[in-house]
Amino acid sequence: xxxxxxxxxxxxxxxxxxxxxxxxxxxxxxxxxxxxxxxxxxxxxxxxxxxxxxxxxxxxxxxxxxxxxxxxxxxxxxxxxxxxxxxxxxxxxxxxxxxxxxxxxxxxxxxxxxxxxxxxxxxxxxxxxxxxxxxxxxxxxxxxxxxxxxxxxxxxxxxxxxxxxxxxxxxxxxxxxxxxxxxxxxxxxxxxxxxxxxxxxxxxxxxxxxxxxxxxxxxxxxxxxxxxxxxxxxxxxxxxxxxxxxxx
Amino acid sequence: xxxxxxxxxxxxxxxxxxxxxxxxxxxxxxxxxxxxxxxxxxxxxxxxxxxxxxxxxxxxxxxxxxxxxxxxxxxxxxxxxxxxxxxxxxxxxxxxxxxxxxxxxxxxxxxxxxxxxxxxxxxxxxxxxxxxxxxxxxxxxxxxxxxxxxxxxxxxxxxxxxxxxxxxxxxxxxxxxxxxxxxxxxxxxxxxxxxxxxxxxxxxxxxxxxxxxxxxxxxxxxxxxxxxxxxxxxxxxxxxxxxxxxxxxxxxxxxxxxxxxxxxxxxxxxxxxxxxxxxxxxxxxxxxxxxxxxxxxxxxxxxxxxxxxxxxxxxxxxxxxxxxxxxxxxxxxxxxxxxxxxx
Numbered sequence: 001x002x003x004x005x006x007x008x009x010x011x012x013x014x015x016x017x018x019x020x021x022x023x024x025x026x027x028x029x030x031x032x033x034x035x036x037x038x039x040x041x042x043x044x045x046x047x048x049x050x051x052x053x054x055x056x057x058x059x060x061x062x063x064x065x066x067x068x069x070x071x072x073x074x075x076x077x078x079x080x081x082x083x084x085x086x087x088x089x090x091x092x093x094x095x096x097x098x099x100x101x102x103x104x105x106x107x108x109x110x111x112x113x114x115x116x117x118x119x120x121x122x123x124x125x126x127x128x129x130x131x132x133x134x135x136x137x138x139x140x141x142x143x144x145x146x147x148x149x150x151x152x153x154x155x156x157x158x159x160x161x162x163x164x165x166x167x168x169x170x171x172x173x174x175x176x177x178x179x180x181x182x183x184x185x186x187x188x189x190x191x192x193x194x195x196x197x198x199x200x201x202x203x204x205x206x207x208x209x210x211x212x213x214x215x216x217x218x219x220x221x222x223x224x225x226x227x228x229x230x231x232x233x234x235x236x237x238x239x240x241x242x243x244x245x246x247x248x
Numbered sequence: 249x250x251x252x253x254x255x256x257x258x259x260x261x262x263x264x265x266x267x268x269x270x271x272x273x274x275x276x277x278x279x280x281x282x283x284x285x286x287x288x289x290x291x292x293x294x295x296x297x298x299x300x301x302x303x304x305x306x307x308x309x310x311x312x313x314x315x316x317x318x319x320x321x322x323x324x325x326x327x328x329x330x331x332x333x334x335x336x337x338x339x340x341x342x343x344x345x346x347x348x349x350x351x352x353x354x355x356x357x358x359x360x361x362x363x364x365x366x367x368x369x370x371x372x373x374x375x376x377x378x379x380x381x382x383x384x385x386x387x388x389x390x391x392x393x394x395x396x397x398x399x400x401x402x403x404x405x406x407x408x409x410x411x412x413x414x415x416x417x418x419x420x421x422x423x424x425x426x427x428x429x430x431x432x433x434x435x436x437x438x439x440x441x442x443x444x445x446x447x448x449x450x451x452x453x454x455x456x457x458x459x460x461x462x463x464x465x466x467x468x469x470x471x472x473x474x475x476x477x478x479x480x481x482x483x484x485x486x487x488x489x490x491x492x493x494x495x496x497x498x499x500x501x502x503x504x505x506x507x508x509x510x511x512x513x514x515x516x517x518x519x520x521x522x523x524x525x526x527x528x529x530x531x532x533x534x535x536x537x538x539x540x541x542x543x544x545x546x547x548x549x550x551x552x553x554x555x556x557x558x559x560x561x562x563x564x565x566x567x568x569x570x571x572x573x574x575x576x577x578x579x580x581x582x583x584x585x586x587x588x589x590x591x
Contacts, residue, residue: 053468073467073468073470074467074468074469074470074471077468077469078470083468089465089468091457091462091465093457093461094454094457094458094461098454101451101454102454102458102469103469105451105454105455105469106469106470
């Protein structure tokens with residue numbers, strides 16, 4: 001029994017076609033999952049459905065045994081399942097600290113929120129340095145960090161990240177992935193959607209390959225990374241040797 | 249030896265910085281308090297000298313508009329929902345207190361807080377309906393509210409129709425007649441500005457600012473956006489209703505054409521935008537400047553309606569160079585004098 005169980009989910013936008021076509025997935029507690037797949041496979045849609053931003057047409061989602069399918073996004077948040085959207089979703093005209101406060105909005109005790117923010121500032125010193133600057137003045141990588149920290153204010157058990165590397169330089173991507181690894185090591189369950197499949201799989205325990213709305217392949221990240229089909233499809237052949245080498 | 253010298257030097261520097269920050273803090277709080285003290289003492293000179301009635305009237309005018317702009321700022325500035333119909337609260341307060349006085353002889357000074365609550369209740373009700381919409385649809389719905397209310401009050405026998413209602417003069421010699429109104433409005437204005445400060449710095453205020461930036465994100469963060477918007481709209485009517493009750497009694501006559509015009513609702517908004525919407529000092533500064541310029545032009549050039557041209561030009565030029573209003577833009581450039589930084 002996993003922490004998060006997705007059962008036969010069918011979902012799509014408005015009156016459009018089904019994007020997810022009966023997808024099932026089980027996420028084990030304390031592990032990092034990386035979802036890869038071509039454009040249009042439904043990676044982001046899956047995350048939105050889990051986060052409560054999009055109601056599935058069919059199927060159910062369980063978090064820690066509770067059916068969270070009918071819950072609103074903020075209720076899902078309160079259960080300890082946080083989501084960092086691909087656009088980072090900070091409030092541009094609020095300071096970094098105010099943005100973090102927004103992350104703890106559903107908590108009643110504002111003093112606890114402030115304590116939690118101090119803890120996060122200790123973990124991410126760069127954010128402390130920029131705490132009274134408007135979020136829009138931060139660099140892309142700093143904004144991504146702030147978005148992750150904002151999701152962390154609620155002390156979630158699981159965090160979902162939609163394309164954290166989007167629009168960032170390789171060096172910054174490295175830092176962000178380092179942060180994600182640290183979070184995993186602290187016991188957080190992680191669900192990661194990545195276009196940068198190789199990078200994503202390198203830091204993940206498990207790899208999930210989506211293909212046209214169904215879960216076509218699920219295996220330990222190393223196996224996915226080394227699977228010849230995957231290499232051909234998503235990683236490009238020339239990475240084969242490199243990938244095998246990097247995977248322990 | 250050298251080290252000691254450096255340390256002394258450092259201490260001196262730190263001391264200087266501390267003294268400077270103390271002085272600036274003193275100025276920051278001192279200047280507004282000084283202005284407030286002068287405003288509070290002004291009627292004393294009127295009682296002694298008896299020549300300040302014109303100034304007292306003009307200041308009351310400023311107080312009234314500051315109350316309206318500062319209140320509007322809660323929904324329009326913090327939450328970003330521009331309402332052009334906030335004068336409806338003003339009319340409701342005035343008519344409620346006036347009619348109550350005619351029927352029961354209860355002084356508007358006593359009934360004003362109740363008038364405020366009534367205006368707030370009306371705001372909550374109207375917000376419940378109108379705040380389902382956003383952007384331009386919402387703005388138009390508030391204009392519709394003004395027009396609807398004007399139509400209603402123009403044709404309602406109970407409110408005296410277009411002729412309105414006449415209220416008796418206050419039972420004081422002309423020299424002192426304005427003073428109770430003056431103090432009442434002054435106190436309401438201070439309460440209103442202080443309240444807007446506390447709202448802005450509360451969790452509620454943070455949520456309103458989040459709503460103004462991105463309502464969907466705000467909702468995902470767990471803010472009950474609809475509830476908060478309605479609450480903000482209602483709250484923004486409270487002090488305007490109180491001011492309406494007092495102003496109506498001061499004018500001694502209530503007519504829809506005084507209270508229920510689109511231009512009145514618009515000028516509340518323009519004053520706030522000129523000063524800087526979403527800031528605490530903005531509505532105060534914007535209103536004071538607008539009224540001072542307007543009055544100056546009228547005094548110099550007479551009732552030629554050139555005052556409208558001049559205030560319009562000022563608005564255009566200020567917003568060209570201070571797109572976030574005077575206080576907002578100066579603050580963004582770190583050039584705001586500390587005594588105007590009330591945030």
